[in-house]
Amino acid sequence: MYLSNMWIDPERLERLMNIAESSLLPLVKGALLYTIPLAVITFIIGLAIALFTALARLSTIKTLQWVARAYVSAIRGTPLLVQLFIIFYGFPTVGITIDPFPAAIIGFSLNVGAYASEIIRAAILSIPKGQWEAAYSLGMDDVQTLRRIILPQAARVCIPPLSNTFISLVKDTSLASLILVAEMFRKAQEIAATNYEFLLLYTEAALIYWIICFVLSIVQGIIEKRFSRYVVR
Structure with missing residues (x-):
């Protein structure tokens, strides 16, 4: 009965609506200025690390391996x-201090690089060895074969799993709030700390995450459909 009255109470309902409306802009601002840029920057850097690692x-x-x-x-x-935590809180104990946003970039980039490297490596290995042999027969060396023949084909194989990795990365950026990056979830925490409406603010942040990931899923489908036309069957 208490819960029922608490949520039906017109004054409380109006207060919740006002909080949701006033907090929407700061949350969206946090997403546009930190969450999405953090995901994009770290994904690009992570891909470069992943390719080198693969x-x-x-x-x-043997040493490189x-x-x-x-x-x-x-x-x-x-x-x-x-x-x-090691990068942001641990490094200062040995005299290396990194600001929150760069620390998040380093951490997420290294993480994406490790996971994406296995995706890229598997994609390269999925290309038939006959492709290498055909390229060699045309007089190409290893670098030319990799750049002109193997990697373009491997890229098409990588698109679905790498797209999923990026979508997961967008959600994982919420962890950056724990090292003081003012991204969307951090904004939700700060606002909730002033009005104690944690359920409302966290739900609102979750909905924004869902909208972003839903849009990215649509884009992923379009990209996959477009590149599937060029896959040799």
Whole structure:
């Protein structure tokens, strides 16, 4: 009965509506200025790290293989939150202080790089060896074959899993709030701390995350459909 009266009370309902309306702009601002840029920047950097790591894993140089494997194992074997805490809170104890946003970029980029490297490596390995042999027969060396023949085909294979990785990254940026990055979830926490309407603010933030990810899912479908036309069957 108490819960029923609490939610039906017109004054409380009006107060909740006012809070939701007034908090919408700060939350959207946090998403546009921090959440989305953080996801985009770290995904681009992470892809560069992933490509280098994947090629290192596939190289014949044992040292590169070992370093790449150690990196992937370390990142995949530890929680992302712990990695962020080490970078932001741990490094200052040894004299290395990094601001919140750059710390988040470093942490997320390293995390994306490790996971995406396995996607890229698997995509490269999925290309038939006959493609390499055909390129060699045309006089191409390893670098030319990789750049002109293998990577373009592997890129099409990578699109679905990498798209999913990016969507997951957008949601994972909420962890940046724990190292003081003023992204959307951090804004929700700050506003909720002033009015104690945690359920309302967190639900509002969740809806915005859902809208962003829904739009990204539509874009992903369009990209996959477009690139599927060029897949050799």
